[in-house]
Amino acid sequence: MAGAGRRPTTMAPLPSLGVTVNRGVRYARALGLAVIVIAVLCATSPARTVVAQPVLQEAHRPPVEVTVVAKKYSFSPARIEVEQDDIIKVTLKTEDIPHSFTIDQYRISKRVAPGQPVTFEIHADQAGTFTYYCSLTSDERCKEMRGELVVHAKR
Numbered sequence: 001m002a003g004a005g006r007r008p009t010t011m012a013p014l015p016s017l018g019v020t021v022n023r024g025v026r027y028a029r030a031l032g033l034a035v036i037v038i039a040v041l042c043a044t045s046p047a048r049t050v051v052a053q054p055v056l057q058e059a060h061r062p063p064v065e066v067t068v069v070a071k072k073y074s075f076s077p078a079r080i081e082v083e084q085d086d087i088i089k090v091t092l093k094t095e096d097i098p099h100s101f102t103i104d105q106y107r108i109s110k111r112v113a114p115g116q117p118v119t120f121e122i123h124a125d126q127a128g129t130f131t132y133y134c135s136l137t138s139d140e141r142c143k144e145m146r147g148e149l150v151v152h153a154k155r
């Protein structure tokens, strides 16, 4: 080691240096792991708001795929935004008890049971803001479950 001759005579700096290096490496590893975990979480957890970007201006836009997770006593996402005439492909899951995804104006009511996701399509032909809710009555608090489907009018 080139700097060996210049080491102070006290013993303190050497062990503390060793500890510092180890901590630094551990910290870097922990940070790296944290970044990976956050990236994975961001990639997998459903966003609270799903906004469909206008990728194509033509008549046939690809279906908007949304996974809606019902859980006592809320939906995630609690807001879905699409353009009028989009096809919304919904995968509905529940993480606890049976729930439903109901939109009166679209005459949609899909029931879902734990471990049995259901997939269905909504043709978002009516513009406006529509409430989705759980219509099941077995659990009183299902009434609290509310979300919004926003269908932006075609320009």
Ligand SMILES: [Cu+2]
Pocket (backbone or CB within 6 Å): 098, 099, 100, 134, 135, 136, 139, 142, 145
């Ligand atoms: Cu419910």
